[in-house]
Amino acid sequence: MFRTFLSLRYLRARKTNWIGMAGILVAVGALVLILSIMAGFLEESRRTLRGNLADLVIQPSFQSSVLQENGDWIPMQTDVERMLEIIREDPGVAAATPQLQWYGIFAPDGGETALEKPMQDAIQLIELVGIDVEGEGEATDFRESLETEYGKKPGLGKFCNVGRPASVEDPFRNLTERRDVVRSRTRPKVPILVGEQLAYLWGLRRGQEVSLVTATYDEGSSQLNETAANARFQVVGSFRSKDNETDSRRIYIDRRALADFLQRDRLWSAVLVKLNDYKRDKDAVRARLWSKLHAEGFLSAPGIRTNEFRTWEDFRAMLLAAIQNEKALMGIMLSLVLVVAGFTVFALLSMMVTEKRRDIGILCALGATPRGVLALFLMIGLWEAVIGSAFGALVGVLGAYNIDAIERKLSSTFGFQIFNRDIYLFDYIPAEVSFSGVAWIVSGAVFSTLLFAAIPAWRASRLDPVEALRHE
Amino acid sequence: MSDLAPIQPSPDAVLSCTGVRRSFPVGDRRLAILHGINLELCAGERLALMGTSGAGKTTLLNILGLLDRPTEGSVTVAGMDAWALSARRRANLRNEKIGFVFQFYHLLPELSALENAVLPAMIKLSRGAYRSGRSAFMDRATDMLTRFGLADRLGHRPSQLSGGEQQRIAIARALLLDPPILIADEPTGNLDRATGERVLEILLDEQSERGVALMLVTHDERLAKRCERVLYMEDGLIQADSSAPMPT
Numbered sequence: 138m139f140r141t142f143l144s145l146r147y148l149r150a151r152k153t154n155w156i157g158m159a160g161i162l163v164a165v166g167a168l169v170l171i172l173s174i175m176a177g178f179l180e181e182s183r184r185t186l187r188g189n190l191a192d193l194v195i196q197p198s199f200q201s202s203v204l205q206e207n208g209d210w211i212p213m214q215t216d217v218e219r220m221l222e223i224i225r226e227d228p229g230v231a232a233a234t235p236q237l238q239w240y241g242i243f244a245p246d247g248g249e250t251a252l253e254k255p256m257q258d259a260i261q262l263i264e265l266v267g268i269d270v271e272g273e274g275e276a277t278d279f280r281e282s283l284e285t286e287y288g289k290k291p292g293l294g295k296f297c298n299v300g301r302p303a304s305v306e307d308p309f310r311n312l313t314e315r316r317d318v319v320r321s322r323t324r325p326k327v328p329i330l331v332g333e334q335l336a337y338l339w340g341l342r343r344g345q346e347v348s349l350v351t352a353t354y355d356e357g358s359s360q361l362n363e364t365a366a367n368a369r370f371q372v373v374g375s376f377r378s379k380d381n382e383t384d385s386r387r388i389y390i391d392r393r394a395l396a397d398f399l400q401r402d403r404l405w406s407a408v409l410v411k412l413n414d415y416k417r418d419k420d421a422v423r424a425r426l427w428s429k430l431h432a433e434g435f436l437s438a439p440g441i442r443t444n445e446f447r448t449w450e451d452f453r454a455m456l457l458a459a460i461q462n463e464k465a466l467m468g469i470m471l472s473l474v475l476v477v478a479g480f481t482v483f484a485l486l487s488m489m490v491t492e493k494r495r496d497i498g499i500l501c502a503l504g505a506t507p508r509g510v511l512a513l514f515l516m517i518g519l520w521e522a523v524i525g526s527a528f529g530a531l532v533g534v535l536g537a538y539n540i541d542a543i544e545r546k547l548s549s550t551f552g553f554q555i556f557n558r559d560i561y562l563f564d565y566i567p568a569e570v571s572f573s574g575v576a577w578i579v580s581g582a583v584f585s586t587l588l589f590a591a592i593p594a595w596r597a598s599r600l601d602p603v604e605a606l607r608h609e
Numbered sequence: 610m611s612d613l614a615p616i617q618p619s620p621d622a623v624l625s626c627t628g629v630r631r632s633f634p635v636g637d638r639r640l641a642i643l644h645g646i647n648l649e650l651c652a653g654e655r656l657a658l659m660g661t662s663g664a665g666k667t668t669l670l671n672i673l674g675l676l677d678r679p680t681e682g683s684v685t686v687a688g689m690d691a692w693a694l695s696a697r698r699r700a701n702l703r704n705e706k707i708g709f710v711f712q713f714y715h716l717l718p719e720l721s722a723l724e725n726a727v728l729p730a731m732i733k734l735s736r737g738a739y740r741s742g743r744s745a746f747m748d749r750a751t752d753m754l755t756r757f758g759l760a761d762r763l764g765h766r767p768s769q770l771s772g773g774e775q776q777r778i779a780i781a782r783a784l785l786l787d788p789p790i791l792i793a794d795e796p797t798g799n800l801d802r803a804t805g806e807r808v809l810e811i812l813l814d815e816q817s818e819r820g821v822a823l824m825l826v827t828h829d830e831r832l833a834k835r836c837e838r839v840l841y842m843e844d845g846l847i848q849a850d851s852s853a854p855m856p857t
């Protein structure tokens with residue numbers, strides 16, 4: 138009984154203990170705050186990394202025949218409508234849409250290719266993505282990438298005054314109604330949506346005509362055609378996805394128009410799938426779809442984890458692993474703060490044991506066991522740890538939830554921008570409080586403090602009471 | 610010489626020691642302080658221990674109070690060989706069987722007078738037991754302190770109290786659990802004469818009233834005369850024993 142009573146009394150009576158508690162408070166608070174902000178940044182980066190990747194991408198490597206489980210060879214299927222049917226039947230699938238992807242080179246002024254007028258960053262392959270506008274809107278965040286630019290967020294114009302990139306009121310309509318809207322007197326012009334960075338790089342404006350050059354693929358002979366396809370396109374708008382890469386090299390075209398341009402029969406190269414609940418279902422859906430599609434001859438590879446069938450995380454595996462790793466490293470490095478806080482408690486308790494020698498002797502004389510004395514000092518450490526880390530966690534969580542407002546306040550008080558919102562993709566300080574993380578930090582703080590408190594507490598329990606009582 | 614064969618403790622001895630020697634390491638030698646002490650303290654007995662300063666009285670008392678382990682010899686408290694017990698059982702013996710009064714009071718500075726007085730009960734009892742027994746002990750301590758003239762000092766800290774007052778609290782603390790043995794090492798050594806006398810009256814009154822065996826170190830001949838037995842100690846040995854107990 139005396140342990141609880143005395144430990145609380147000592148804690149209250151001796152102000153130095155508040156220093157230890159404050160140390161733990163600051164350490165835990167800072168840890169919670171920093172890790173929350175880190176988690177926010179990482180989550181935000183993850184989102185950025187994901188960009189406009191679809192949940193699942195099925196990209197068959199087209200071959201003439203497919204080896205079945207039972208050893209039979211069946212002809213490879215390419216009927217995308219049938220494939221979509223199979224995919225959409227799956228209960229975990231929310232939407233699916235075909236894409237046709239190819240590459241080209243930009244030649245903006247009257248048909249000249251970039252090759253004729255080489256500029257360093259202009260000789261760059263452009264991703265030509267043929268889409269079904271409606272389907273694309275359902276299966277990816279294509280729609281959002283159009284809306285962000287014209288809606289909430291400031292576009293590139295914020296950074297450079299060269300002029301806003303092409304803009305468009307309704308890119309959906311413009312892209313699909315090409316035959317009525319954009320057909321010119323001389324040649325039909327195919328409408329395109331250009332990535333915002335790309336548009337800026339080439340100084341494209343809405344309504345401007347551009348030429349694209351590409352080498353096409355002859356499906357019969359498996360050879361690249363030497364003759365370049367060359368066609369006129371008209372910029373009807375630009376988009377901004379969450380991925381810079383995409384914005385600087387992608388052009389959306391109507392899928393059929395792209396196939397026309399490439400003069401090929403197969404109208405698709407990949408199918409993008411959106412799931413109802415990606416986190417929960419990804420593996421199950423992938424397994425189901427793979428076995429069905431493989432059985433019908435749509436996929437040729439004899440297993441799931443191949444280039445034919447990828448989740449968005451497969452595309453970004455390395456970077457995602459790096460993010461995870463960063464998080465772990467950060468946590469480990471920051472937990473050194475807890476060691477420092479524990480050390481403060483160690484120093485304070487050691488001092489206290491020295492000062493309280495006489496008290497310890499008295500307690501022994503009155504019948505306290507060495508173990509009781511040990512527990513008494515451990516308990517002082519425990520209170521400091523529990524109270525300090527509880528308040529620290531509170532401060533950290535509140536701070537994390539309000540970090541943006543706090544930063545704005547601090548910035549305006551001190552007159553300089555602490556967090557420069559211009560250089561990030563997000564214009565607020567992201568913070569994600571993970572309560573399991575907070576629990577880990579708090580228990581880590583308590584554990585570390587107890588570990589450090591154990592040393593002086595043990596020393597106290599070993600004190601010779603006679604020696605402790607000998608001198609006044 | 611009294612350091613011959615160990616004697617069997619008599620059955621009504623509450624505290625006894627046989628063949629107790631104590632030496633301390635000083636540099637690379639050992640300095641012998643006690644050279645073989647045999648002693649018995651009977652229930653309710655009042656025993657004075659006298660001797661020159663440095664004779665080893667305090668050392669002996671620490672051994673009898675189980676605070677210090679004899680280099681040789683044994684100490685028996687309430688019929689139990691104290692150093693054959695576990696540290697826990699020995700601590701319990703100290704808690705329940707022995708009350709200490711020190712020359713320098715030795716109160717805990719962070720506790721009030723009343724809290725200091727009930728400290729042995731807090732140490733004795735587990736949390737649950739203390740909670741239920743708390744008010745009984747509080748009452749007991751309050752009664753005692755009131756009797757000692759400290760009724761209006763219950764909430765004061767030791768630093769706010771005079772030496773005499775502190776020593777009275779220490780006496781109340783020593784008697785709280787009604788131990789059969791009371792050990793007092795120069796309890797008035799640090800007090801002026803009048804105050805010391807007042808404290809001694811209280812101590813002796815309580816002792817005879819409760820029938821506690823008292824072992825008292827003193828330099829005061831007059832006080833020694835009020836004791837049933839007086840031992841004289843010199844150079845780590847008991848030189849004289851006013852043996853035959855006074856008739857009661």
Ligand SMILES: Nc1ncnc2c1ncn2[C@@H]1O[C@H](COP(=O)(O)OP(=O)(O)O)[C@@H](O)[C@H]1O
Pocket residue numbers: 633634635640642660661662663664665666667668669
């Ligand atoms: N821990 C120790 N180490 C060395 N010498 C000690 C120790 N404790 C006591 N002594 C010595 O033992 C002798 C007896 O001391 P003490 O028992 O306090 O005497 P008394 O109480 O009779 O005045 C003294 O000379 C003292 O210096």
Ligand SMILES: [Mg+2]
Pocket residue numbers: 666667668794
């Ligand atoms: Mg002494």
